[in-house]
Every structure is written in structure tokens, then in C-alpha cells.
Amino acid sequence: MSQVVFITGATSGFGRACAYRFAQAGWSLVLTGRRQERLESLKEELGRRVPVHIAALDVRDSEAVKAVVEALPADFRPITALINNAGLALAPEPSQQVALEDWHTMIDTNVTGLVNVTHALLPSLTETGEGATIVNLGSVAGQWPYPGSHVYGASKAFVQQFSYNLRCDLLGTGIRVTDVAPGLSESEFTLVRNRGDQAAYDKLYGDTTPLQPEDIAEQIFHVATLPAHVNINRLEVMPTRQAWSPFAVDRD
Numbered sequence: 001m002s003q004v005v006f007i008t009g010a011t012s013g014f015g016r017a018c019a020y021r022f023a024q025a026g027w028s029l030v031l032t033g034r035r036q037e038r039l040e041s042l043k044e045e046l047g048r049r050v051p052v053h054i055a056a057l058d059v060r061d062s063e064a065v066k067a068v069v070e071a072l073p074a075d076f077r078p079i080t081a082l083i084n085n086a087g088l089a090l091a092p093e094p095s096q097q098v099a100l101e102d103w104h105t106m107i108d109t110n111v112t113g114l115v116n117v118t119h120a121l122l123p124s125l126t127e128t129g130e131g132a133t134i135v136n137l138g139s140v141a142g143q144w145p146y147p148g149s150h151v152y153g154a155s156k157a158f159v160q161q162f163s164y165n166l167r168c169d170l171l172g173t174g175i176r177v178t179d180v181a182p183g184l185s186e187s188e189f190t191l192v193r194n195r196g197d198q199a200a201y202d203k204l205y206g207d208t209t210p211l212q213p214e215d216i217a218e219q220i221f222h223v224a225t226l227p228a229h230v231n232i233n234r235l236e237v238m239p240t241r242q243a244w245s246p247f248a249v250d251r252d
Ligand SMILES: NC(=O)C1=CN([C@@H]2O[C@H](COP(=O)(O)OP(=O)(O)OC[C@H]3O[C@@H](n4cnc5c(N)ncnc54)[C@H](OP(=O)(O)O)[C@@H]3O)[C@@H](O)[C@H]2O)C=CC1
Pocket: 008, 009, 010, 011, 012, 013, 014, 015, 032, 033, 034, 035, 057, 058, 059, 060, 085, 086, 087, 088, 089, 109, 113, 137, 138, 139, 140, 181, 182, 183, 184, 185, 186, 187, 188, 189, 190, 192, 213
């Protein structure tokens, strides 16, 4: 049976790097994200190596999530690994200055979106009877408080506890669940959080050595390809030049 990975947020950062890493190992790919043109160019490139199915998807829309899962071609079922990666941070300012809409968008994406996809895919994940892996993208922000993290960090604390609780319910099914919690990592995440401010991006990453999306993709691949009897519950990964919060970073 071929291995199939379903990735949310495959159009950028960790999700995109995962698409390359799993393709390198010969897995079939289901790639989702909102930006259709990026999905198409991934399909064009990676489709030369492995079977690729793409679907434009906003994870906040539970009906759209269900429709994408129901329309999965037979060759892409059952799913053997789900990478719940789509997510974002918004509004780096203090809570008292944040627009309520930004808090809602983070909850709708990082919490409700992740729950939508998990709920829709659990039947397919249990279909193999041979075990499968769910990797949920948490964050150090789910564990360690810092100014401007407010709802973002809280949404990632949800991801951690939901991952642990899922494990309880899935005990005996052979499905393992891991909360992968990265620290400072260079990606479009920081542009999104700072509303496209390139100077903020350069300031955060320019004089230190952040993780790269490929570093995290390697960890996710590792978690998903361990022997079936091994489950990593939570994997927190930081750059060597970071200790705990994004404010404890060694800079030149
Ligand atoms: N970079 C970092 O420092 C860290 C990031 N994380 C987490 O890792 C995950 C990936 O982040 P990263 O790769 O860095 O960020 P990027 O901004 O590079 O990628 C985010 C991805 O999420 C997708 N996405 C965002 N909103 C939605 C939505 N509503 N529906 C579907 N897809 C969506 C985007 O695709 P599109 O816009 O095409 O929909 C994009 O592919 C996130 O959950 C983030 O919180 C965790 C720790 C550290």
C-alpha cells in the first residue's frame, strides 16, 4: 500500500518543505492551501516524481473541508499521515490594542480549522487498520508566554492539549499523534504577522540563525516514519541561538 500524506498550508513554509521531504521519500501527496497558483506549481514540479493531488482549501470552512475529503481520488485513500500545519499569527501588538477580528481569525484558523480537518479525516485515518500519524503544528508560544502572543499562543496551547486528548481517544487504533512545537523559524509567517512589513522580518531574522522550514520538515518526516509502536507526544524544536521565548535570542 502506498503512503499518502495530507498537508494543510502546503503553499509556504513548513507545509511546502514537508511536501518536498515526503516526495523525496516517494510518498503520494495531497496538498492544500488557499493559493491555487502555488498549489499548481507544486503539482507541476513534484508531480514529476510522485502522485500529487491538490485542492484549494480554506480550513476555516468546515463544509469545504468535508467536500475536499469526500472528493479524494481512490489512489489517495486511505490517508496515512495528516499534517495539520495551516495556521497564522496576527497582530504583534499588546492585547489592549488588537482588533477583535484578528483574534477571531487566529482562533478560526489555528483552532477551528485544525479541528475541522481532523474531524473530516479521522475516518480515513482509521481505514488502514495499520496505523497512521497525525502531526499538529503547535509552537513554543503554546508553552512559553511573551508579549504580543495573546491569542496566538493560546491557540497553540489548544493544539497541544487537543493532541494529547486525541491520543487518549485513539488508543488502540494504532493512530499516533504528535504536537510539533517549533521556535523561531524563518518563513512568511513573520510577514503575515507584521502585515507585510519587510523591515520587521529582517529585524527578527537578520542577525541570528533561525530554523529553516526544511529543519522542521525533517522532524515531521521523522515523527511520521518511526516504527509503528513509537509515538512522540510533543516535540519542541528551537534554534541553538534561542532559549525559550522569541525575546531570548542570541544576536550578532
Ligand atoms: N514560523 C514560525 O516561527 C513558526 C510557525 N509555527 C506554525 O507552523 C505553521 C506553519 O507556519 P509557517 O510555515 O511558518 O508559516 P507560513 O506563513 O509560511 O505558512 C502558513 C501556511 O498556512 C496556510 N494557511 C493560512 N491560513 C489558512 C487558511 N485559512 N486555510 C488554509 N490554509 C491556510 C497558508 O497558505 P495559504 O495562504 O495559501 O492559504 C500557508 O501555506 C503554522 O501553524 C504556524 O503557526 C509554529 C512555530 C513557529
